[in-house]
Amino acid sequence: MIFKEMKKEFSKKELTKKSQNFSRWYQEVILKTELADYAPVKGCMVIRPYGYALWENIQKELDRMIKDLGVKNAYFPLFIPEKFLKKEKEHVQGFSPELAVVTIGGGEELKEKLVVRPTSETIMYAMYAKWIKSWRDLPVLINQWNNIVRWEKRTYLFLRTTEFLWQEGHTAHSSHSEALSMVQSALLNYKNLYQNYLAIFGYSGLKSQSEKFAGALNSFSYEILTPEGKSLQGATSHDLGQNFSKVFNIRFLGPDKKLHWPYQTSWGLSTRSIGALIMVHGDDNGLILPPKISPIQLIILPVWNESAKETITKKAEEIKEKLSNFRVEVDGRDETLGYRINDWEMRGVPLRMELGQKEIKNKVFTLARRDNFEKLEVKEENLIPFLEKTLSEIQDNLYERSRQFTLEHTHEVKDYSEFKEVMRQKKGLARAFWCEDPVCEEKIKEETKASTRCLPLENIDDQLSGKCIYCGKKAKRKWLFGPAY
Amino acid sequence: MIFKEMKKEFSKKELTKKSQNFSRWYQEVILKTELADYAPVKGCMVIRPYGYALWENIQKELDRMIKDLGVKNAYFPLFIPEKFLKKEKEHVQGFSPELAVVTIGGGEELKEKLVVRPTSETIMYAMYAKWIKSWRDLPVLINQWNNIVRWEKRTYLFLRTTEFLWQEGHTAHSSHSEALSMVQSALLNYKNLYQNYLAIFGYSGLKSQSEKFAGALNSFSYEILTPEGKSLQGATSHDLGQNFSKVFNIRFLGPDKKLHWPYQTSWGLSTRSIGALIMVHGDDNGLILPPKISPIQLIILPVWNESAKETITKKAEEIKEKLSNFRVEVDGRDETLGYRINDWEMRGVPLRMELGQKEIKNKVFTLARRDNFEKLEVKEENLIPFLEKTLSEIQDNLYERSRQFTLEHTHEVKDYSEFKEVMRQKKGLARAFWCEDPVCEEKIKEETKASTRCLPLENIDDQLSGKCIYCGKKAKRKWLFGPAY
DSSP states (O other), X not given: OHHHHHHHHHOGGGSOOTTTOHHHHHHHHHHHTTSEEEXXXXXXXXXXXXXXXXXXXXXXXXXXXXXXXXXXXXXXXXXXXXXXXXXXXXXXXXXXXXXXXXXXXXXXEEEEEEEEOSSSHHHHHHHHHHHOOBGGGOOEEEEEEEEEEOOOSSXXXXXXXXXXXXXXXXXXXXXXXXXXXXXXXXXXXXXXXXXXXXXXXXXXXXXXXXXXXXXXXXXXXXXXXXXXXOEEEEEEEEEEETHHHHHTTOOEEOTTSOXXXXXXXXXXXXXXXXXXXXXXXXXXXXXXXXXXXXXXXXXXXXXXXXXXXXXXXXXHHHHXXXXXXXXXXXXXXXXXXXXXXXXXXXXXXXXXXXXXXXXXXXXXXXXXXXXXXXXXXXXXXXXXXXXXXXXXXXXXXXXXXXXXXXXXXXXXXXXXXXXXXXXXXXXXXXEEEOOOXXXXXXXXXXXXXXXXXXXXXXXXXXXXXXXXTTTOOEEOOEEEEEEBO | OHHHHXXXXXXXXXXXXXXXOHHHHHHXXXXXXXXXXXXXXXXXXXEOHHHHHHHHHXXXXXXXXXXXXXXXXXXXXXXXXXXXXXXXXXXXXXXXXXXXXXXXETTEEEEEEEXXXXXXXXXXXXXXXXXXXXXXXXXXXXXXXXXXXXXXXXXXXXXXXXEEEEEEEEEEESSHHHHHHHHHHHHHHHHHHHHHTSOOOOEEEEOOTTTSOTTOSEEEEEEEEOTTSOEEEEXXXXXXXXXXXXHTTOOEEOTTSOEEOOEEEEEEEETHXXXXXXXXXXXXXXXXXXXXXXXXXXXEEEOOOXXXXXXXXXXXXXXXXXXXXXXXXXXXXXXXXXXXHHHHHHTTOSEEEEEOHHHHHHTEEEEEETTTOOEEEEEGGXXXXXXXXXXXXXXXXXXXXXXXXXXXXXXXXXXXHHHHHHHHTTOOEEEEEOOOOHHHHHHHHHHHSEEEEEEEGGGTTOOOOEXXXXXXXXXXXXXXXXXXX
């Protein structure tokens, strides 16, 4: 009875179609493919091994990129004294409503309450103030991989959870130009990760003053269009200027023998990126994982009758061993072929091989691509170059799809009525002239639910002669608008 | 003025001698080599990049070993509902005094208080109860790398801090024998890590019933002798039996169509291992890091006069590039050679090369070993095989020293007066017959401060005819006793 229920739970029919009910599909596909599960703590999730393997692959690539910038990993405390958080005025306003607070420790009421970190600027910069004395101590280039808590009212697996995992880079420099170059390098790393590994197109750009990080001079982000036509902030990189160095009294003696405040940056990417990955690529049949990030790149399904079971399983394991440069698994579970096909399709493995007596005899294998369901024949001797080529094609195809979808749903609008039409019909994003007055931005948001998502990097230096779609006043640059995820 | 102070801070003279004041040396060497720093939160520390690089190297090796057992990584929530912790009676008693408790979330008093995880058995097993239905779902083999909070009254960098980092493996099996085999495999991994990577000798063995993990049937540990003659628990592996599966109602349908409780294990190793590393190998001049774990294996110090500065620095970088299979750094800081030598000596880098015009011309380099201060000449053309051999010798030498020290300070005692003498004189550990009655164990601890550390694995099956050193009753096995760190 229990086995039947399990099979039922996994059967393809049971998965809500992405095209019919996106939000339900999203939650179901995460639960059924065992990426994650709801935890028995409000707003928290458990990242299961299949989901965590995605995070490990993301970490591996991003950690390498971060270290290539000369940044080193470290670890700062989970708890932040409440008074630290209060030092930077905008920062505390931004985070106050989201805090989890420890008031009891070792059975006693604490004299000073401890906040569970919602981000680590304040605890880190208190240490930077201690460590940085001279220009010789700069730049300080530190990153940490850790867990973060922000008390969320409405949560959504991977995308918005009370606790999440991320990396946060925090650097200090002697000049603003050097800090700005770090802000851009970090942003470029995120773009590289999203485009070349997660196969997700997005817009890198400047956030408006009202959408920036609490306490920053300027924020930049990588904005991703979701299948629902919303804009998801995939990663952020902040120019903190001297805001924090002044309130934390970080000062260094320059070569000029005078004391200066360093310029700081912070930047982060979280497990939310896995949410983007699921949303952007998945289809009615389940996940589709980009080969460079997929925990399994090729799944081999032995197809046997009882007599040949041993030979076929052995051959499957042999093939797996020969393909040691790829991530290959053999699924020899005692389940029907149909069940196993559906299961791995739902789990989004890029390539599938069904291996039976015929294939072994003829030395010709048939591989099924997950992204376009194409079936491809390959001679055994050509398997390695074929896999290299095909996995790379799948990776490119997924990125190209994501790019096409985003471009098709990014509308150049010339006036406010067109703008409202795009938003009303949920057609996606709009590029429009805006005078950069926060009043217009606020009004647009009130009336259409669309906010400024970013000013794409390539448009920052524009000097066009346009008119703000809201107030009609002079505007030089076109911003990207859309409903925020 | 500030520069002079900094130099002073780093000068060798300033480091307290390990041989004179161990505890002060330990703290100073950590702060001065920038392994870690005190955080502005009571009992917490900041792990700085040089210290975190050690943790990353430990993680890399241990993670590989854990995955080789078929165990996969995952992530479970930081917060545990208070009621979960209360389910296992011994478990809650063990951890109650050490808890940090969140009572406020999002500005509101929480209805149910949340405990910050002191270990994750309870939150994980609540999920296991949901996931495990049939024998086909077993074994469940999960590990997580995360942060842990235990409210400590007296803290000590790396060895006992309110927050620390670790890995915790948690498995569930259909039979007790399979679970026991996992307990032993995990313990063997720890032994492998300590002996072959951290170069630290220790005793693997069974804990007594009064020293076991709160909630386990049996615990095993790797016990390390500190230079002060105390025994430090370097890692633990627990046979949980069915204790937790019964209280969390984890049940599986067996092939016999009946419901069974699985057998569980948990095992962990923490950043405390870095504390052991510092203690065991360091000397009056500072750290000594084993080559396999050291963030830098060879430090090159260019020695220049102004005219040749460029050539020498270029050559140093060239050598570094040729040695890409090793972890090599060039220290071209504008400091005296003496200062740089002392600094890297204190930081424990296994090999040091001073590179000047003479060395470049003659193509013969001189390398200094950190472990025994030996100076070795090597022709440029032989550098790679020389490094391989010498780093391996240093690794072996450090382990051998640790082994010798431990064996010399482990005393076979035949009666209680000898035992008391060993403990009174702080000579180290004692191996002694004990009847295995907790009353004797308790009395010995009261009178000598020495507790049972473990029953070494090789002695578990002993059937000797001895007498308990305390009560004189029959005893079959010799236990290891010592003051617990």
